[in-house]
Amino acid sequence: MKRLLVCLLSMFIFCNIAVAFAANQDSQDLTITKMTKIIAEDPRDAVAYLRRGEAYLFNQQKDLAINDFNKAVELNPKYASAYLDRGWIYLKQEQYALAITDFDAAIKLDPKYAKPYFNKGQAYEEQRLYQKAIDTYRSFIANAAPQDIQFVENARNSIRILGGTI
Incomplete structure (x- = not known):
């Protein structure tokens, strides 16, 4: 039963x-x-x-x-969301230089737009550029909106895994 x-x-x-x-x-x-x-x-x-x-x-x-x-x-x-979305595809295709360029463009256009920081951190992490990833995750946490709480926790976990402190 x-x-x-x-x-x-x-x-x-x-x-x-x-x-x-x-x-x-x-x-x-x-x-x-x-x-x-x-x-x-x-x-x-x-x-x-x-x-x-x-x-x-x-x-x-x-x-x-x-x-x-x-x-x-x-x-x-000046469309930060378009850079973010295109960068995300490049990230998934392992075209890290293109991804980071797009995430940087989105950040430059809107420094308080947190998601490009998170994705840029992932791109650095995938390339084993751990200190850059940690620094970028910290920037994400500093700019994250209240609704980004799960991403903030993911960024904190990534920082810890990479050997950094929050």
Whole structure:
């Protein structure tokens, strides 16, 4: 009886996750459709390129996402979010120099924007530049917003793991 209950509960959870993922996938596809229409009407709308790029990123269409982030930056060179998102893709592709360049651009545009610091710390950590990673994580913690509490804890843990102090 206990196994049956565990099995049923597991199936219920799996089904709910699958439904939620499918709903989110549909939502991303809808966003892509809407943003494509907006871009067709106004090809200079940097926000539409950013939002469509984020939807492409969710759908694992990284090349299309980078193209849209490039266009957003081209249209609005002061768009910190576009640099952050493009940098994140470069980070995941292990193109660390490009990632750090984009994170630095986002930080320069908005020094209180905490997420580029965190991602830049990850890029340094991946390259085994541990002291730079520690310093960058500290900058992230100093600039983090209250809603970034989980990222702050992750940064603190990374600092400790890398042998630094908070």
